[in-house]
Amino acid sequence: MGYKRKTTMGYTLEFEIYESGGCAYHKVGDKLKYPEDRGIxxxxxxDSASGMINxxxxGGxxxxxxxxxxxEKEIDPEGxxxxxxxxxxxxxxxVVLKIIRKKQ
Structure with a gap:
């Protein structure tokens, strides 16, 4: 039996590339899941997003x-x-990244 660390405290996080002027990694509309897609x-x-992700x-x-x-942001702790x-x-x-948090 091991300890399983909680990573999102009841929320899911998704990322969407909102703007991209020519980035070699990401194009507008790309969607990623956190933490699953960190490697891509x-x-x-x-690194720029890490503080906001945390x-x-x-829940903050x-x-x-x-x-x-x-x-302009949406702010709904229950949604x-x-x-x-x-x-x-x-x-x-x-690139501008849109972070989307949803209550599980």
Whole structure:
């Protein structure tokens, strides 16, 4: 009998590539599951998202809402919550990742 570590505390996390200017790893509309698809994600993008992933997977939300922008969030602790994060590539090739948290 072993210890099984909880990784999402009652939530599922999915990622969607929201913007991509020419990234070699990801195209707009690509969908990934966390943590299952970590190995196929750009490591720089995953690193950029890691803080937000940790907040969301344990039930937290981030305070900014991006009101009036294309990145306006949904926040519903009992349903769907979204967050957006950019990769560190400062060129037009950079990626915007949409993180989608759903209550299990």
């Amino acid at each position: 994600m750009c490591p720089w993008l995953l 907040v969301l997977r344990f 939300t981030l305070p900014w809402k991006y009101t009036g922008t294309p990145y 769907v919550t979204t967050e957006f994060v950019r990769c560190p590539d400062p060129t037009s090739d950079g």
